[in-house]
Amino acid sequence: MREVICIICPKGCHLKIEENASAESGYTVSGATCERGIEYGINEVTNPVRVLTSTVKVEGADLIRCPVRTDGSVPKGKIFECMDQINDVTLHAPVKVGDVVIEDIAGTGVALIATRDVEAM
Numbered sequence: 330m331r332e333v334i335c336i337i338c339p340k341g342c343h344l345k346i347e348e349n350a351s352a353e354s355g356y357t358v359s360g361a362t363c364e365r366g367i368e369y370g371i372n373e374v375t376n377p378v379r380v381l382t383s384t385v386k387v388e389g390a391d392l393i394r395c396p397v398r399t400d401g402s403v404p405k406g407k408i409f410e411c412m413d414q415i416n417d418v419t420l421h422a423p424v425k426v427g428d429v430v431i432e433d434i435a436g437t438g439v440a441l442i443a444t445r446d447v448e449a450m
């Protein structure tokens with residue numbers, strides 16, 4: 330049995346996920362007050378994913394780092410590989426919100442994008 334807090338909405342329901350061979354998904358989720366929580370609970374034990382936020386180096390600007398995030402969820406098991414790629418990137422100002430920083434981070438099919446404008450010096 331796994332216990333997790335649902336992070337889909339601010340309510341933060343406490344979920345308990347138990348294996349159940351007779352359930353279609355193979356699991357029973359208790360503590361969820363909506364369907365999205367049930368789906369989240371099952372994903373947490375089968376294929377946990379996260380939207381990753383971080384910063385990358387930027388040159389030619391007053392700011393030395395630019396905030397970034399993935400534009401979708403990446404598997405938790407790929408997060409260290411993603412961070413290695415993020416640490417290797419250097420942007421050159423100007424940067425615009427939504428600029429693609431890495432097209433396919435760690436082979437996940439998900440892009441890394443800038444989340445703020447950075448003006449050139």
Ligand code: SF4
Binds near residue numbers: 335340360
């Ligand atoms: S189970 Fe539903 S209501 Fe509860 S935190 Fe998750 S999304 Fe929100």
